[in-house]
Structures are given as C-alpha cells and as structure tokens.
Amino acid sequence: MLHLALFLFFGAICVAGAVNLLVQRHPINSALSLVVVMASLAGEYLLLGAEFVAAIQVIVYAGAIMVLFIFTIMLLNAGEEERTKGSRVAILLGIPGVAIGAVLVAWTLLRHSQTASVPMFALPGVPRDIARLLFHDFLLPFEVTSILILIAIMGAVVLASRPDAVARPHHAEPAQQPREVPELVGPGKERG
C-alpha cells in the first residue's frame, strides 16, 4: 500500500517534470526540470530495491551530467525561445494522436509482455551482487565499454585542441582606428 503510494508519488513528480521540461521557454528551466526527473527516477529505483543504481543515478546523472548541461546553457547564453504562432491543425490532431498512441503502446506492452511482477529484493541490487555481475559475469563488455569511453575522451580532447577550433586568434588583432571621441561641449566653447 505504502509502496504503491510512493510509486505514484515519484511517478507523478517524474511526469510533471517531463511535461514542465517541454512547456518551459527558457532552457535553464527545462534543464532543472530534467534534474527533477532524474532525481525522481532515482526514487523509483530505490522502490525497486536497486539502491546502488539509485545512488549512482544521483551522483552521475543528476550531479554531473546535468551540471554540464547547465554549464553549456550558461556559457552559450541561450535565451528564451521565441513563441511562434502554433498551428491549430497540429494541436487538433496532435494531442489526441499522442493520447491514442500512448494507450496503444501501453495496452500492447501490458497485454503481451512475458514479464511478471517480482517480489522486492529478489533481483540483485546490493553493491556486492552488482560488482559480481559487472566484474565477473560481464567482464568483457565492461572492459570494451571502458575502451569506448577512452576513445570518446580522446576524440573530445582532439576536437577541443584543434588550432582552427579556437574562436579568435589572439595575435591577429591589429591596432584599431581610435574611435571618434565626441567633442566635449564645455562652457569655454559655447562662449567662443
């Protein structure tokens, strides 16, 4: 009972955050709504008994990746998006279309999925079990993924250190013409 109530609570926050992300005009509000979505997903993972995954979700996703999103928005000075006139046809057909599509997908998944519900703590969630899966059963995919991440890091470093990637070369600014200084109109001039 409490389990269902908490699930609905976190689920409602998650959906509200996701809808707010779409509705907000300023990208920073959207990014912060995405942080709320990540945190509520961590709550859902806790309800499944996957405590390690929940903690890692907060540390990695909400605490590092979203911070970098926010850095990008701050550095690029992304302003509010313009509101153009929405197409009425799109609203008339779009919203019912989305609703029907969602209902179809949900019905198909619920009806034809092979999974059943599992009692809590039946699946491995303790760090010890996850470590055994990661470093013992699935060691090769783990190592291959780490090499993939290393390649991504190297690619980022190469892209960032290209000489023509620098915005303005510092030495190429010649001495500019001095700006026109407006003549100060002082009491002396007036009298002259």
Next chain:
Amino acid sequence: MSIAIFAIISIIKSVAVIFVLLTAVAYSVWLERKVSAHIQNRWGPTRVGPFGLLQPLADGIKFIFKEDLTQPYVYKTLYIASPIIAVVFAITAISVIPFGNSITIGPITTYLQITDLNIGLLVVLGITSMGVYGVALAGWSSNSKYSLLGGLRASAQMISYEISLGLSLIPVMILAGSFSLREIVNAQRHLHWNFFYVPFGTIAFFTYLISAYAETNRTPFDLPEAESELVAGYHTEYSAMKFAMFFMAEYANMVTVACLSTLLFFGGWLGPVFGPPLMQALLPVLWFCLKVFFFMFLYVWVRWTLPRFRYDQLMAFGWKVLLPVAIANLVVTALVVALRA
C-alpha cells in the same frame, strides 16, 4: 517497532540533529573569527558576551534586520531559489552521519544516527554533487560579470575535485567492505584507524582532505570567493538573509567534511568507554565531537596560514596531481586487499 513510533523517533532525532548542526554552524563562525584573530595576534570578538560567545547571536539578528536588496535585473526565480538549494543540500548530508552506537531509553533502542543506509557513503557523495547547483545557479541568475565568473569557476572547481574526492574514499570502502558509514567505523576498532593504515590509508586521508578543501571552496582553494579577486564571486549580489544562507551552507559543508574525515579515517566515535549504560551511550558522542572540533580547527588553521592557489594552478593540481594519486592509491589498495584475501 510500529511505523508510528518509528516516525516519531525519526522526527525527534532529525530535529535534534538539525538544531545541533545549525548551532555548530553558527559557532564555527565564532571559532573562525577567534582562531584567525589569535593567529593574527589580535583578539577577535570579545565584547558581545564572555569571550564573544554571543557574537553569532548578534550576527543572526543583524542578518534578519538587514536590508534585503534585490536588484531588478536578476533572474528572479533562480536568484531566490539558489541559496535555498545550497542550504538544503548542505544540511541534508548530516542525515546519514552516525554519532555513536545505539542508545536505549526505556523500551526504545535506536541508533544515534538519523538513518543507517547501507549505501551511506554514496548518499553523501551524491548530496555533495547536487550542492554544485546552488553555486552555479547563483552565479548565473545574478546577472553580473563577477557573479557569473565566480559561479562558473567555483562550480568547475567543485566538479573537478569531486572526482578525486570519490576516488580517494574508495580505498576506505575496500578496507571496510561496505558502503555503510556505521560498518566503516566498526571496522576501525582497537585503534585500527584507517589513517594509521600506512601507506594507503594515509595517502587516502590526505587526498580526501585536499579534495574536500577544494570542494568546500576553502583556502587555499577559495579563489572563486576571495574579495581581492572577484569581489565576492557567486554571492556578490546577495545581501542579508540570502547571503546568510550561503554562509550557512558553506559552514555546514565544512561540518559534513569534518564529520566524514573522523568517521572514515579517525575511527569516528571509537574511544575509551566506561561507566553506567547512559554514559556508555553518550561518551562516544563526546569523542566524535572532539575529533570533529579538531578538524574544524584544522580548516581554520589552514585558511589563515596558506596563500591561495591561482585558478589555473588549482585546476592543474586537481586534474594532473590529485587525480592520478587517488587512482594509483585505489588500484594498489585493491591489489593488496585482493592478494591478501
């Protein structure tokens, strides 16, 4: 224990711990002013109460009555929300810190800890990662060049040193075999403190301490908020109560770091215990508080002794020195523990 009694006990514990934490934050400001004064051969607060002990009360009253300027050009929602975010995450981290063993009052036995999670260490790391948002959003929403630069620098510094902070704590977890803070302390019984586990525990301790000083934006890593550098960095445009909240958040983070240092490296509440059962339950809390006080004193001592790093030196140190040391320590500790098992 039924849910109702559990809820009431948890509420009582939370209120008590938060009250003590906020008082500790206020008096750590007093400690800083007194210790810095004596280091600089002057007196510090002496007039308000004996030894200036009521100075934090006077400061609190001042902050409440000060004029709360809100510039017209700030991004209102985030401007008001940032100090709240900073304070909330700074105070939440105390919820998994154990202060002692269990205490028995009447029919109720409870741990001296608000909640004993078995991923306590990860929860603390997660909450400190979320604390970066207060700083970054404060700097951005203030809509001023000093604030933006200070906020960006502070948050870049914080996320850089978070990595070496986490990596320096993993050897502790390997030695104890658990993420639960209570288990980690219990693994340090009989003076097997992690600090004395040369060389891995000692290296881990110093890496942790340096990363934590950078994480809490304290000297020698306090360039983002030093007056001579960036006016006041990300909290330039804040006044009165909002500034007080940033202040509280910074000192609460310091208290959390001090608590973690004692728990993970100095045996937490372990110390000589004697006497009747109630005293046996409360004496560990005394040892814990003495050790935390030592770390707070160390924070102030280092601040008023060392000059500060320049920002590029700071980032180079974090990525090129501290991170490799933390990784190497982690790898060697894991090897040693695995070979010994």
